[in-house]
Amino acid sequence: MAGVLDGIRVLDFGRFIAGPFAATILGDLGADVIRIERIDGGEDRWTTPVTPDGQGALFLQVGRNKRSFTLNPMKPEGREIMNSLIETADVVVANLPPETRKQMGLDYESLKKIKEDIIVSTVTCFGSGGPFSDRVGFDGLAQAMSGAMHMTGPEGQPTRNSTPYVDFCTGSLLAMATLAALRHRDLTGEGQELEGALLKTAMTIANATLIEQDQLQIDREASHNQGQTAAPSDTFVTQDGLVLVSVIGNYQFARWAKLVGRPELADDPRFQDDEGRGNHRHEICGVMSDWCADKSTEEVLSALAELKIPGAPVLKPQETLDHPHVESLGFLERISYPTAVKDIPISQFPVSMTASPGTIRHRSPELGEHTDELLVELGFSSSDINDLRSDRVV
Numbered sequence: 530m531a532g533v534l535d536g537i538r539v540l541d542f543g544r545f546i547a548g549p550f551a552a553t554i555l556g557d558l559g560a561d562v563i564r565i566e567r568i569d570g571g572e573d574r575w576t577t578p579v580t581p582d583g584q585g586a587l588f589l590q591v592g593r594n595k596r597s598f599t600l601n602p603m604k605p606e607g608r609e610i611m612n613s614l615i616e617t618a619d620v621v622v623a624n625l626p627p628e629t630r631k632q633m634g635l636d637y638e639s640l641k642k643i644k645e646d647i648i649v650s651t652v653t654c655f656g657s658g659g660p661f662s663d664r665v666g667f668d669g670l671a672q673a674m675s676g677a678m679h680m681t682g683p684e685g686q687p688t689r690n691s692t693p694y695v696d697f698c699t700g701s702l703l704a705m706a707t708l709a710a711l712r713h714r715d716l717t718g719e720g721q722e723l724e725g726a727l728l729k730t731a732m733t734i735a736n737a738t739l740i741e742q743d744q745l746q747i748d749r750e751a752s753h754n755q756g757q758t759a760a761p762s763d764t765f766v767t768q769d770g771l772v773l774v775s776v777i778g779n780y781q782f783a784r785w786a787k788l789v790g791r792p793e794l795a796d797d798p799r800f801q802d803d804e805g806r807g808n809h810r811h812e813i814c815g816v817m818s819d820w821c822a823d824k825s826t827e828e829v830l831s832a833l834a835e836l837k838i839p840g841a842p843v844l845k846p847q848e849t850l851d852h853p854h855v856e857s858l859g860f861l862e863r864i865s866y867p868t869a870v871k872d873i874p875i876s877q878f879p880v881s882m883t884a885s886p887g888t889i890r891h892r893s894p895e896l897g898e899h900t901d902e903l904l905v906e907l908g909f910s911s912s913d914i915n916d917l918r919s920d921r922v923v
Contacts, residue, residue: 532559592893
């Protein structure tokens, strides 16, 4: 079944996560996404290698539903080929520094001269308009500068989240904005330039914390896994593992108090709202720790689920892969890759849709797998292609 973006062509000049993942989402929805990469492969192709020939785990995830076209756009012939591809495109994705994009002819003004209604979707680390605007950066820098890193980990030990959530959220937001830009073009015929920024995304996620600080000057410090605005909210040791429990609101707290054999806690004047419980979190979490200590993870989670109290096991990556609920979801789709020793668990389009679902139509491409195919589409002959390869244009 064709996706809702069937007929839309996206040129993906992105690297690593935010830009490429935006293009991945568009590809999942049916767009023809062409990944433009260096002749010897972009560095993001080889990050966290998991195959004998060095293909990276990240690339195998975000490269799905894309064709690979190797090109050196800094050579005159390469620039001509790039411009010919741009003439056929609806969207250009490029999370490259602004100066680099300008050197490559990927700035909005240059692209608009080639294709008047082109949509250019870009990402920077810090966003335009400030003294950090021209600096390069990755996910962790946005975590650090947004206040999130200060509030993560043990007190006095600012801790970066090990998963690049800012990158993936930025890519998701950029994809959403690109869809809006496509709709705008449908209505007006007008293209536009979009700029996502890792720091803006991180501050969006941290905005409630920033609002509280601005209004109350509360100067919170990190408390590791323990929540500060409700309780019990923390990780708790069981006989055979760890669980994360988060009790929010008076109804959940009353049910929890009965569960742990302390119903009187619901009537304690110190614990009459989430704020009060958060202020006395050490005492409340101590009660939960004692209750969990002589029970298995399954016993704890089953008891919580019966009373509709949120809880989940803390899993290692292998345990996640093996968990029966994860297996039942079928969300990690096993996809073969020519050089992988076994099929690879690739996350599907993350939102279920009953009428127009995003799908994985094909695996991530091998380096330059579709270069010849696309050059033929552009009118090049076999001898032309051989000459371009000899000159390392493609």
